[in-house]
Amino acid sequence: MKLETLSTGVVKLDEAMGGGIPLQSVTIVAGAPGTGKTVLALQLMFAAARAGKKCLFFTTLSEPSLKLMRYMQLFEFFDRDLVDRSIVIHDLGSRLRGGDLDAVLQEVTDRVEEHEPDVVVIDSFKAIHEMTVDRARTRTFIYDLAIHITGWGATTVLVGEYDDADLLHCPEFAIADGIVTLGVARQELAVVRELEIRKLRGAHHVTGVQFFDIDSSGILFYPRVRGPKYSTARPALGAPMPSGVAAIDELFRGGIPEASATVVLGATGTGKTLIGLHFLVEGARRGEPCVLFTLEETADQLRAIGDAFGFDLTGLERQGLLRICYTAPVELSTDRFLNDVREVAARMKAKRAVLDSLTSLSLGAITERRYRELVYSLAKHFRDQEVTLMATLETSEMLGSAHLSAHGLSFAADNIIQLRYVEIARGIGRAVSVIKARGVDILTEARPFAIGARGMEVGPAEEAEGVRGVLTGISTGE
Numbered sequence: 206m207k208l209e210t211l212s213t214g215v216v217k218l219d220e221a222m223g224g225g226i227p228l229q230s231v232t233i234v235a236g237a238p239g240t241g242k243t244v245l246a247l248q249l250m251f252a253a254a255r256a257g258k259k260c261l262f263f264t265t266l267s268e269p270s271l272k273l274m275r276y277m278q279l280f281e282f283f284d285r286d287l288v289d290r291s292i293v294i295h296d297l298g299s300r301l302r303g304g305d306l307d308a309v310l311q312e313v314t315d316r317v318e319e320h321e322p323d324v325v326v327i328d329s330f331k332a333i334h335e336m337t338v339d340r341a342r343t344r345t346f347i348y349d350l351a352i353h354i355t356g357w358g359a360t361t362v363l364v365g366e367y368d369d370a371d372l373l374h375c376p377e378f379a380i381a382d383g384i385v386t387l388g389v390a391r392q393e394l395a396v397v398r399e400l401e402i403r404k405l406r407g408a409h410h411v412t413g414v415q416f417f418d419i420d421s422s423g424i425l426f427y428p429r430v431r432g433p434k435y436s437t438a439r440p441a442l443g444a445p446m447p448s449g450v451a452a453i454d455e456l457f458r459g460g461i462p463e464a465s466a467t468v469v470l471g472a473t474g475t476g477k478t479l480i481g482l483h484f485l486v487e488g489a490r491r492g493e494p495c496v497l498f499t500l501e502e503t504a505d506q507l508r509a510i511g512d513a514f515g516f517d518l519t520g521l522e523r524q525g526l527l528r529i530c531y532t533a534p535v536e537l538s539t540d541r542f543l544n545d546v547r548e549v550a551a552r553m554k555a556k557r558a559v560l561d562s563l564t565s566l567s568l569g570a571i572t573e574r575r576y577r578e579l580v581y582s583l584a585k586h587f588r589d590q591e592v593t594l595m596a597t598l599e600t601s602e603m604l605g606s607a608h609l610s611a612h613g614l615s616f617a618a619d620n621i622i623q624l625r626y627v628e629i630a631r632g633i634g635r636a637v638s639v640i641k642a643r644g645v646d647i648l649t650e651a652r653p654f655a656i657g658a659r660g661m662e663v664g665p666a667e668e669a670e671g672v673r674g675v676l677t678g679i680s681t682g683e
Contacts, residue, residue, distance in 0.1 A: 214252030
């Protein structure tokens with residue numbers, strides 16, 4: 206049996222809560238001042254009013270009604286026509302200042318009986334604790350209120366400036382069916398907003414820390430990126446698809462497997478972004494929707510790079526076959542970024558995607574472990590959507606072979622293409638090799654290549670014959 210729910214007005218948050226707030230439940234929204242508690246309560250209330258429900262919003266000392274009215278008009282979800290008609294705002298401040306909790310309870314009960322609301326919000330409920338030193342009386346008030354709430358048949362939301370210690374000692378948490386905490390965490394110089402569903406009786410909700418922002422539309426919720434849950438066997442890797450570079454296809458004995466994840470590994474300037482462009486242009490020319498997520502070059506810079514090699518990226522964009530999405534890596538919210546990446550790929554039904562680069566993505570990850578989890582989850586989500594992913598990763602080694610295992614990402618990649626500089630008699634050259642391909646009998650040879658007017662120009666294997674030490678970066682003739 207699934208409980209009926211009330212939408213929070215935030216679609217993704219509803220999904221994380223298993224559908225929304227259970228009807229006729231008591232939910233506490235807790236957090237320090239400025240964390241977004243009132244915004245969430247208002248957004249929930251206006252969503253309920255739009256759905257035809259009656260709402261009663263009690264303000265106390267921290268959010269007097271006049272201040273609340275001015276504040277809520279800043280948000281796009283505000284609808285003046287709903288106020289007083291479907292939404293009634295009532296101030297309890299004067300009653301609370303008198304210190305008579307019996308009078309406060311009677312005032313709340315009278316207004317509920319008068320308006321018969323479907324949704325009741327009290328903000329801030331924690332203020333009740335501040336208006337009396339008699340803890341026993343406060344506890345009795347809360348338990349009496351709980352009895353009345355049961356009789357109302359309304360969905361009740363209590364908002365307050367609670368900390369973790371309050372969750373253990375304040376009596377309202379004993380009667381709560383749901384507890385949602387909002388907070389902020391520092392990440393270097395930036396601040397990340399966090400949300401956690403601590404309790405939601407009867408619901409299959411997502412546990413652990415989630416992320417959100419606040420803008421003029423209200424709460425923007427970004428679920429923590431996790432790997433997909435497979436109800437059936439994972440889809441098998443598909444047929445080989447051309448990479449746009451014939452020699453690389455030969456190394457894969459036909460092409461990069463569909464729905465696989467490939468990491469292109471190499472030092473700066475080795476051609477990682479270029480191979481990604483080859484991959485996308487080849488797909489677009491075959492009529493496959495393709496998308497490039499860049500954390501480094503802007504869209505205009507990439508179009509200019511494409512023009513230099515004869516790739517008409519602008520033309521492919523106009524045809525709807527290619528989309529370039531640039532996100533600045535400064536103060537990057539990784540979970541938000543990767544949620545957006547998945548949504549963009551799903552909306553355009555992309556068949557190929559390039560992420561440039563994993564190096565920049567790592568700058569926004571809270572920990573190294575979280576970085577590895579994000580990369581793994583992205584690879585598996587794209588595989589689940591049958592999107593073939595290519596991601597670039599910069600290495601510090603200018604010459605020789607870098608090890609992806611040192612970055613903790615080898616487990617997430619189905620395939621690894623390595624680009625590297627090699628020292629040869631006449632100077633510095635480049636070499637490409639495929640060092641891993643899950644389920645594919647690859648050619649393990651290294652191929653020399655140059656970057657020319659048409660992009661990546663790979664020489665025949667014969668040019669590398671009789672040369673040793675390519676993996677070390679110092680090639681020597683036999």
